[in-house]
Amino acid sequence: MFESAELGHKTSKADYDEAEPLLRAQLLDAQFDLLDGKQFAVVVLVNGIDGAGKGETVNLLNEWMDPRHIETWAFDAPTTEEAERPFMWRFWRALPPRGRIGILFGNWYTDPIRERVNKVNKRAELDQRLDEINRFESMLVREGVLLLKFWFHLSRDGQKKRLKALEKDPRTRWRVTDQDWHYFDQYDRYREVAEHVLRRTSSGEAPWIIVDGTDKHFRALLTGRTLLEAMRKRLDLAGRNWQPRVMAPPLPPQPPDGRNLLDGLALRQPLEKKDYAEALEHWQGRLALLSRSDAFRDRSLVLVFEGADAAGKGGAIRRVTAAMDARRYRIIPIAAPTEEERAQPYLWRFWRHLPRQGRVAIFDRSWYGRVLVERVEGYCSEADWMRAYAEINDFEDQLAAAGTVVVKFWLAISRDEQLARFNEREAQPHKRFKITAEDWRNRERWDDYASAVCDMVDRTSTETSPWTLVEADNKYFARIKVLRTICERLEAALDRR
Amino acid sequence: MFESAELGHKTSKADYDEAEPLLRAQLLDAQFDLLDGKQFAVVVLVNGIDGAGKGETVNLLNEWMDPRHIETWAFDAPTTEEAERPFMWRFWRALPPRGRIGILFGNWYTDPIRERVNKVNKRAELDQRLDEINRFESMLVREGVLLLKFWFHLSRDGQKKRLKALEKDPRTRWRVTDQDWHYFDQYDRYREVAEHVLRRTSSGEAPWIIVDGTDKHFRALLTGRTLLEAMRKRLDLAGRNWQPRVMAPPLPPQPPDGRNLLDGLALRQPLEKKDYAEALEHWQGRLALLSRSDAFRDRSLVLVFEGADAAGKGGAIRRVTAAMDARRYRIIPIAAPTEEERAQPYLWRFWRHLPRQGRVAIFDRSWYGRVLVERVEGYCSEADWMRAYAEINDFEDQLAAAGTVVVKFWLAISRDEQLARFNEREAQPHKRFKITAEDWRNRERWDDYASAVCDMVDRTSTETSPWTLVEADNKYFARIKVLRTICERLEAALDRR
Numbered sequence: 004m005f006e007s008a009e010l011g012h013k014t015s016k017a018d019y020d021e022a023e024p025l026l027r028a029q030l031l032d033a034q035f036d037l038l039d040g041k042q043f044a045v046v047v048l049v050n051g052i053d054g055a056g057k058g059e060t061v062n063l064l065n066e067w068m069d070p071r072h073i074e075t076w077a078f079d080a081p082t083t084e085e086a087e088r089p090f091m092w093r094f095w096r097a098l099p100p101r102g103r104i105g106i107l108f109g110n111w112y113t114d115p116i117r118e119r120v121n122k123v124n125k126r127a128e129l130d131q132r133l134d135e136i137n138r139f140e141s142m143l144v145r146e147g148v149l150l151l152k153f154w155f156h157l158s159r160d161g162q163k164k165r166l167k168a169l170e171k172d173p174r175t176r177w178r179v180t181d182q183d184w185h186y187f188d189q190y191d192r193y194r195e196v197a198e199h200v201l202r203r204t205s206s207g208e209a210p211w212i213i214v215d216g217t218d219k220h221f222r223a224l225l226t227g228r229t230l231l232e233a234m235r236k237r238l239d240l241a242g243r244n245w246q247p248r249v250m251a252p253p254l255p256p257q258p259p260d261g262r263n264l265l266d267g268l269a270l271r272q273p274l275e276k277k278d279y280a281e282a283l284e285h286w287q288g289r290l291a292l293l294s295r296s297d298a299f300r301d302r303s304l305v306l307v308f309e310g311a312d313a314a315g316k317g318g319a320i321r322r323v324t325a326a327m328d329a330r331r332y333r334i335i336p337i338a339a340p341t342e343e344e345r346a347q348p349y350l351w352r353f354w355r356h357l358p359r360q361g362r363v364a365i366f367d368r369s370w371y372g373r374v375l376v377e378r379v380e381g382y383c384s385e386a387d388w389m390r391a392y393a394e395i396n397d398f399e400d401q402l403a404a405a406g407t408v409v410v411k412f413w414l415a416i417s418r419d420e421q422l423a424r425f426n427e428r429e430a431q432p433h434k435r436f437k438i439t440a441e442d443w444r445n446r447e448r449w450d451d452y453a454s455a456v457c458d459m460v461d462r463t464s465t466e467t468s469p470w471t472l473v474e475a476d477n478k479y480f481a482r483i484k485v486l487r488t489i490c491e492r493l494e495a496a497l498d499r500r
Numbered sequence: 501m502f503e504s505a506e507l508g509h510k511t512s513k514a515d516y517d518e519a520e521p522l523l524r525a526q527l528l529d530a531q532f533d534l535l536d537g538k539q540f541a542v543v544v545l546v547n548g549i550d551g552a553g554k555g556e557t558v559n560l561l562n563e564w565m566d567p568r569h570i571e572t573w574a575f576d577a578p579t580t581e582e583a584e585r586p587f588m589w590r591f592w593r594a595l596p597p598r599g600r601i602g603i604l605f606g607n608w609y610t611d612p613i614r615e616r617v618n619k620v621n622k623r624a625e626l627d628q629r630l631d632e633i634n635r636f637e638s639m640l641v642r643e644g645v646l647l648l649k650f651w652f653h654l655s656r657d658g659q660k661k662r663l664k665a666l667e668k669d670p671r672t673r674w675r676v677t678d679q680d681w682h683y684f685d686q687y688d689r690y691r692e693v694a695e696h697v698l699r700r701t702s703s704g705e706a707p708w709i710i711v712d713g714t715d716k717h718f719r720a721l722l723t724g725r726t727l728l729e730a731m732r733k734r735l736d737l738a739g740r741n742w743q744p745r746v747m748a749p750p751l752p753p754q755p756p757d758g759r760n761l762l763d764g765l766a767l768r769q770p771l772e773k774k775d776y777a778e779a780l781e782h783w784q785g786r787l788a789l790l791s792r793s794d795a796f797r798d799r800s801l802v803l804v805f806e807g808a809d810a811a812g813k814g815g816a817i818r819r820v821t822a823a824m825d826a827r828r829y830r831i832i833p834i835a836a837p838t839e840e841e842r843a844q845p846y847l848w849r850f851w852r853h854l855p856r857q858g859r860v861a862i863f864d865r866s867w868y869g870r871v872l873v874e875r876v877e878g879y880c881s882e883a884d885w886m887r888a889y890a891e892i893n894d895f896e897d898q899l900a901a902a903g904t905v906v907v908k909f910w911l912a913i914s915r916d917e918q919l920a921r922f923n924e925r926e927a928q929p930h931k932r933f934k935i936t937a938e939d940w941r942n943r944e945r946w947d948d949y950a951s952a953v954c955d956m957v958d959r960t961s962t963e964t965s966p967w968t969l970v971e972a973d974n975k976y977f978a979r980i981k982v983l984r985t986i987c988e989r990l991e992a993a994l995d996r997r
Binding site: 032071075076077317325 | 603
C-alpha cells in the first residue's frame with residue numbers, strides 16, 4: 004500500500020513556484036462553483052503518520068481556497084454531550100452542508116487505529132468497525148457527498164530524520180516530545196495496522212489517497228491536484244444533472260399466496276374500558292418507575308411511532324408521556340425537512356435529535372419515512388429507499404451500541420376502521436383533527452403502503468431493534484400493548500447490565 | 501409579593517372536575533392556533549419553592565396540550581460544551597422556534613438565586629445579574645416571544661406540612677432527603693432572596709405570576725388559565741398583524757458642522773509592499789504564537805469584520821487565518837438567515853456559532869447587520885434597530901464575561917476607492933469577484949451608511965469590546981493594522997490573567 008509513497012518523491016521549489024499560482028486559482032474557482040451550485044458537499048479526511056505534513060497541508064488548503072467556506076474540524080477528547088451519544092455522533096455533527104468543504108482531522112479512523120496499535124482492540128473487533136465505516140462512507144457517497152481520504156505517509160527513516168532535524172534546530176526543538184519518540188518506537192506496528200485499515204476501507208467509491216509526506220512541495224501539489232481533479236469531475240457531472248445511482252435489484256413481487264404480515268393480525272383485540280383503566284394505571288406506574296430508575300441514568304430510550312393516518316399514534320404517545328417526567332422526554336414530530344436539513348444526508352435530521360443519557364426521544368414518524376411515504380409516493384429513487392434498509396439497521400445498531408434502547412411500533416388499523424375515524428374527525432369542529440386531501444389520497448394507496456410496511460418490518464426488525472406490530476382497531480388495546488412493550492424492553496435492557 | 505399566595509387558596513375537586521375539560525380543550529385549541537400561525541414562540545419559566553408543584557404542573561400542561569409541540573427543558577450541571585461558553589448559552593440553545601412552546605425549568609433565575617442564598621454572591625452582584633436578565637427578557641419580548649414567568653409558592657408552614665406528609669406515607673417516604681430538610685432550614689432566607697429577585701424582575705412586559713402551590717387543583721387551574729389567557733390575547737393581536745413595538749425617540753440629526761467619525765480618517769495610509777511583507781511576517785508570527793499559547797487555552801476569540809463592499813474584509817481575514825491553525829478557527833460568512841434562524845430571535849443565528857475555549861470564530865459581517873444594512877434598507881423597524889445597540893452591548897458583555905476576547909473592525913474606504921475596486925473587479929474574468937446590482941445600489945446610499953456606521957461605533961464601542969476603525973484605501977496598511985490590533989488585544993487580555 005505504501006510502496007509508491009516511499010520512493011522519495013520530490014518537487015523542486017522552482018517547479019512548485021511555477022505550478023502553485025495556477026493550481027490555487029483553479030481550486031478557488033472550483034470552490035466557488037461548488038458554492039454556487041450547492042449540489043454536493045466535500046468531505047476531506049486527513050490521516051497519517053505524525054510529522055508527514057497533515058496540519059501544514061490543511062492550512063495550505065485554507066490559504067489557497069476561500070477559508071470562509073471551509074470548515075476544519077479537530078476532535079479531542081469527547082465532550083460530555085458527545086460521550087453520551089453514539090461514537091459517530093460527533094462526526095455526524097461535523098458534516099458540511101452542500102456547497103461547502105469540511106476537513107476532518109482525527110476522524111472516525113483515529114480511534115480504531117490507535118486502539119488496535121495499543122492492542123485495546125482485537126483484530127476481529129477492528130474489522131467489525133471497519134465494516135461499519137465502509138457502510139457509513141458508502142451511505143455518505145450515495146447521499147451525494149464527495150469523500151476524499153488522504154493518508155500522509157513517511158517511511159521509518161523519513162520519520163526518524165524529521166524528528167532529528169526538529170531536535171537539532173533550537174527554534175523547533177520544543178516540538179519534539181518524549182511521546183513522539185515513543186510513537187516512533189511503535190512505527191512498525193502502526194504502519195502494519197494502518198496498512199490493514201487502509202486496505203479494508205479503500206473502496207471503489209472512496210479510495211484512500213496515499214501522499215508521500217517527505218517533501219512539502221510534492222505533498223502540497225499532490226493533495227491540491229487530487230482535490231481539484233475530484234471536484235472538477237464531480238462538478239461536471241453535477242452540471243449534467245448526474246446523481247450517484249446504483250441499480251437496485253427489484254424486490255420479490257407479492258407472495259404467490261397473497262398473504263402478508265399485516266393480514267395475519269387480528270386488528271380488533273378485546274379490551275373493555277374498565278380493564279383498560281386498570282391496565283393503564285399498572286403499566287404507566289411501571290414505566291414511571293423505570294424511567295426514573297438509577298439503572299436508566301446511563302442509558303437512553305428512543306421510541307419510534309409509525310402507522311397509517313388516524314392509527315392512533317398521537318393518543319398512544321400521550322399515554323406514554325403521561326407516565327414520564329416532562330423534563331426527561333422530548334417528542335419529535337417529523338414534518339417536511341427544513342432548508343438546513345435538506346442540505347445534509349438523509350439521516351442528519353434524526354441524528355440531531357438523539358437523546359442524552361437518562362433521556363427519552365419519541366419520534367412521531369421517523370427515518371422510516373424513507374421506506375414508507377418516500378417509497379410509495381416516489382419522492383426518492385428505488386435505489387435510495389432500497390439502500391435505506393441497511394443504512395437504518397446500521398444507524399440503529401450504533402444507537403444500541405451506545406446503550407440506547409430502541410423500541411419501534413407499527414400501529415396497524417383496518418381500512419374500514421380508518422374510514423370510520425376519518426368520518427368521525429370530519430364531523431369534529433376542532434381544526435386540530437382536520438382531515439386533509441392528502442389523508443384521503445394516501446388512503447387510496449393502501450395496498451402499496453401495506454407492501455412497504457411488510458418489507459420494512461422484514462428488513463429492519465433486528466435483534467437489537469425489533470418492530471412491534473400493534474393491533475390498533477381497538478385504541479385501548481393498542482395503548483396498553485405499547486406501554487407494556489416499552490416496559491418489557493426497558494426491563495430486559497436494564498437488567499442486562 | 502407572596503401575600504396573596506399565602507391566603508390558603510383552594511379549589512374543590514368538584515369545581516376542578518367541572519372546569520378542567522373546558523380549559524383543556526381551550527388550551528389545546530390555542531396551541532394549535534399558535535402552531536398554525538407560527539407568529540410567535542411561547543416561553544414558560546417555572547421557578548419556586550421545592551414541593552410547590554412545579555414538576556406536577558408542567559407534566560399536567562404536557563397532558564392537557566399536545567406534548568409533540570412542547571419542549572420541556574431541565575438544566576443540570578453544565579456540560580463541557582456549555583461550561584466553555586457564556587452563562588446564557590445553554591438557555592439560548594433551548595429557546596423554542598415560533599409556533600412552539602418551551603418550558604424551562606432551572607432557567608436563568610436558578611443560579612443567581614441559589615448563589616445569593618448561599619452567600620456566594622454579594623447583593624450588588626445579584627442586582628447586576630438581575631439587570632442583565634431584565635434586559636435579556638425585554639429583548640425576547642421585543643423579538644416577539646410570549647414570556648410567562650411562574651413562581652410556585654408555599655408558605656413556611658405549607659412546606660413543612662408537605663415534607664411531613666411525604667415522610668408519613670411509606671410510598672413517598674423516599675422522596676424526602678436530608679437535603680430537603682436542609683433546604684427547609686433555609687426557607688426564610690430563600691423567601692427573602694426570592695422576593696427581592698421577583699420584585700426586581702417583574703416588569704410590565706414580563707411580570708411574575710405567583711402561584712399558591714398548596715392545593716393541586718387550585719394551582720393547576722391558575723396556571724392553565726393564565727397561560728390560556730396570555731396565548732389567546734396574543735393570538736388575537738397576531739391575527740390583527742400586531743407586532744410588539746415601541747416608539748424610538750429619533751436619533752440626533754446630522755451634526756450641524758457636518759463632521760463625522762469617518763470623515764476624520766485619513767483613509768490612504770502609507771505602507772510600501774516591501775515594508776508590508778516584513779510587517780506581515782512579524783505580526784503573523786506573533787499571532788501564531790499567541791493563538792497557540794497555553795494562556796489562550798481557556799479563552800476564546802471572536803473577530804468581527806464589517807465594512808463597505810470591496811473594503812477588503814476577505815483579504816484581511818485571509819491574512820489573519822494564515823497565521824492560525826485551521827483546526828482552531830472557524831469563519832462564519834453571514835448570509836441571509838435560514839428558515840430555522842428566521843423562527844428565532846435575531847441574535848440566535850450568531851449565538852449558535854460561538855467558539856469553545858481555545859478556539860476562534862471569525863464573523864465576516866455580523867450581528868451589526870441589524871444597525872447597518874437592516875437600518876438603512878428599512879428591513880426592520882426603527883424601534884428594532886434602535887434597541888439593537890443595547891442588546892448587542894449586552895451580548896458582547898456576556899462574551900467578555902465568559903473570557904472571550906471580542907475584536908471588531910470597520911474597514912473604511914473612500915467612495916472613489918470603492919469605485920476603482922468595483923471597476924477593477926468587473927474587468928476580472930473570475931466570477932468570484934463579480935459585482936452585483938445590489939453592490940451598485942448600496943453604493944448610492946453611501947451617506948446613509950456613513951451615518952449608520954458612526955452611530956454604530958458611538959453606541960457599541962464599549963470598554964470590553966471597542967471598535968477599531970481601519971483606514972483601508974491602502975490594503976497593505978489595513979491588513980497590518982488588523983493583525984496588530986488582534987495581537988495587542990490578545991496580549992492585553994492574556995496578560996491580565
